[in-house]
Amino acid sequence: MNFEGSNAVVTGGARGIGRTISEKLTDLGASVAVVDINKDLAESFVQELEDKGKKAVAIAADVTDTESIGSVMDQVESVFRSVDMMVNNAGVQIRCPSTEFSEKDWDRLMDINLKAVFFWSQAAAKIMIRQGSGSIVNISSGNSVKMMPGRAPYCISKAGVNALTAVLGIEWASKGVRVNAVAPGWIMTDMVKEGMRLGVVNEEQVLSITPIGRLAEPMEIAEIVVFLLSSESRYMIGQTVFVDGGWSAVGLPDMKYFRS
Numbered sequence: 218m219n220f221e222g223s224n225a226v227v228t229g230g231a232r233g234i235g236r237t238i239s240e241k242l243t244d245l246g247a248s249v250a251v252v253d254i255n256k257d258l259a260e261s262f263v264q265e266l267e268d269k270g271k272k273a274v275a276i277a278a279d280v281t282d283t284e285s286i287g288s289v290m291d292q293v294e295s296v297f298r299s300v301d302m303m304v305n306n307a308g309v310q311i312r313c314p315s316t317e318f319s320e321k322d323w324d325r326l327m328d329i330n331l332k333a334v335f336f337w338s339q340a341a342a343k344i345m346i347r348q349g350s351g352s353i354v355n356i357s358s359g360n361s362v363k364m365m366p367g368r369a370p371y372c373i374s375k376a377g378v379n380a381l382t383a384v385l386g387i388e389w390a391s392k393g394v395r396v397n398a399v400a401p402g403w404i405m406t407d408m409v410k411e412g413m414r415l416g417v418v419n420e421e422q423v424l425s426i427t428p429i430g431r432l433a434e435p436m437e438i439a440e441i442v443v444f445l446l447s448s449e450s451r452y453m454i455g456q457t458v459f460v461d462g463g464w465s466a467v468g469l470p471d472m473k474y475f476r477s
């Protein structure tokens with residue numbers, strides 16, 4: 218795989234899975250616009266990439282600020298000359314019983330995890346359709362099909378990402394723009410560490426429903442993302458690929474069989 222001369226936008230690219238995706242893309246020769254609400258983290262990460270001779274630019278933006286998407290995309294296009302790949306990775310988790318969940322938190326989570334994915338895809342697709350080619354990958358979650366209590370808006374938002382991926386995939390396929398998604402299982406990023414710190418995610422429980430018997434490395438997600446971005450997956454449209462060590466395939470977990 219060689220992305221030399223190709224340009225990518227990665228939202229939430231300064232940390233966790235998004236950071237690893239950005240690293241992988243630059244390793245393969247792409248120029249990457251790291252879009253993140255955390256300006257300092259995005260800038261220091263881009264500096265690190267530049268120090269290694271990679272091509273990247275940091276863009277401080279809140280993905281929910283839909284009015285600024287056009288100007289961010291214009292900025293990327295004017296620096297890079299094209300937008301060939303878009304990764305909608307920025308996402309948040311808010312854990313709270315459904316009886317207590319506030320409208321404010323519902324709106325914030327849905328705006329980041331679902332609404333922004335639609336409008337950033339729309340902005341990228343306008344450029345890609347003009348170019349005649351492009352590939353968009355959305356980061357969903359195993360929670361799009363495996364539901365967990367106390368996380369209703371998160372599960373609903375990620376199920377929405379799978380639907381959005383399918384709809385946009387079939388809508389733009391004939392225009393040269395492919396849309397697919399990756400649904401990760403459990404990865405030890407700050408998001409999951411925070412769940413463990415709060416006592417709402419338990420590593421032993423996670424392992425009991427994960428046949429492979431371990432959490433994923435962020436690179437194991439990034440490698441599937443770049444495959445979907447690349448022409449190697451040129452006949453894939455509207456798919457959500459589960460990269461979860463078997464979690465979504467499992468019915469009743471049975472430690473005896475997993476560990477023997």
Ligand SMILES: NC(=O)c1ccc[n+]([C@@H]2O[C@H](COP(=O)([O-])OP(=O)(O)OC[C@H]3O[C@@H](n4cnc5c(N)ncnc54)[C@H](O)[C@@H]3O)[C@@H](O)[C@H]2O)c1
Nearest residue numbers: 229232233234253254279280306307308358403404406408
């Ligand atoms: N970690 C996991 O186990 C896991 C599993 C399944 C799916 N996911 C999904 O993967 C994606 C990345 O998760 P992660 O674990 O790397 O999370 P993370 O919290 O480590 O990183 C998220 C990044 O997104 C940025 N961000 C958050 N809100 C933003 C906003 N409004 N505008 C711009 N940037 C924003 C953050 O600053 C951060 O850099 C998310 O969509 C998440 O739902 C993660």
